[in-house]
Amino acid sequence: MLKIVIFGTGNLAKHLYTAFLKADGVDVAQVVGRNREELQQFAEHTKISADFDAIADADVYVIAVKDGAIAEVSKYLSNKQGIVAHTSGAIALNVIQPKKRGVFYPLQTFTKGKEVDFSTIPICIEAHDKSSLETLGNLAASISQYVHQIDSKERKKLHLAAVFVNNFTNYLYGIGEELCLDEGLSFNLLKPLILETANKIQTLSPHEAQTGPARRNDIKSMEGHLGLLKKKEHITLYKLLSQAIKQAHEKEL
Numbered sequence: 001m002l003k004i005v006i007f008g009t010g011n012l013a014k015h016l017y018t019a020f021l022k023a024d025g026v027d028v029a030q031v032v033g034r035n036r037e038e039l040q041q042f043a044e045h046t047k048i049s050a051d052f053d054a055i056a057d058a059d060v061y062v063i064a065v066k067d068g069a070i071a072e073v074s075k076y077l078s079n080k081q082g083i084v085a086h087t088s089g090a091i092a093l094n095v096i097q098p099k100k101r102g103v104f105y106p107l108q109t110f111t112k113g114k115e116v117d118f119s120t121i122p123i124c125i126e127a128h129d130k131s132s133l134e135t136l137g138n139l140a141a142s143i144s145q146y147v148h149q150i151d152s153k154e155r156k157k158l159h160l161a162a163v164f165v166n167n168f169t170n171y172l173y174g175i176g177e178e179l180c181l182d183e184g185l186s187f188n189l190l191k192p193l194i195l196e197t198a199n200k201i202q203t204l205s206p207h208e209a210q211t212g213p214a215r216r217n218d219i220k221s222m223e224g225h226l227g228l229l230k231k232k233e234h235i236t237l238y239k240l241l242s243q244a245i246k247q248a249h250e251k252e253l
């Protein structure tokens, strides 16, 4: 049985907690967080603590606090025997103070109130030593079918790639929603298109899947679109993205 303590009471901590509670071979011994109110939701099945000096002994300490607080929280664990692992895509392994350190980064977007199926989420692990890596691998395999050994340099790049495909894309959904609402149209009209765009890259490369006026270098349509945009940042984005798409497909025109 792997005994774990989770730090944090935010988005990822809650999702990890739910997944680990159901996992075979894992005992969530404690949840530690500074927010006493948020901590209460873990109290039914697990011990909780708002005191970072009263931490239970565990095999793995999973730090799911905001990136800027990882180093600070890991200092409380300098005398513990267990592995101390953070969950961030953007933070290096060596930010953690204790020697038995690792990373346990689930590559997915986690939002409050939105359930996820952990079994399909890639978990990127890294550790200071072989035995810690093996333990983190077992912990990851208890909730996911997809466990990958990824070092800090690779993880940083992966996180950057994730920002492009998730955060930027989602921002663009927001522009789409705004343009629909401007005309009194429902954003639901665009949802089948959003799903098909995401689905088709299961079988096509993003390059092969690209369509649209910029891909075809349809100058008239692009000028028409620019004439409809009111916000400066939307015009800048439209021009920038269209230029990049045009350049990427220049040879095929």
Ligand SMILES: NC(=O)c1ccc[n+]([C@@H]2O[C@H](COP(=O)([O-])OP(=O)(O)OC[C@H]3O[C@@H](n4cnc5c(N)ncnc54)[C@H](OP(=O)(O)O)[C@@H]3O)[C@@H](O)[C@H]2O)c1
Pocket (backbone or CB within 6 Å): 008, 009, 010, 011, 012, 013, 033, 034, 035, 038, 063, 064, 065, 066, 067, 069, 072, 073, 087, 088, 089, 090, 105, 106, 107, 108, 109, 110, 111
């Ligand atoms: N959300 C995602 O999609 C996602 C995906 C993969 C990895 N991650 C990683 O997961 C980690 C947590 O992210 P999140 O999305 O769960 O963030 P979040 O929902 O904003 O929660 C952040 C947590 O950190 C705690 N915290 C902040 N500063 C602290 C400090 N100085 N000392 C102790 N606790 C502190 C917060 O406590 P208070 O409530 O008291 O502020 C809160 O419990 C980050 O490293 C992030 O990179 C997130």
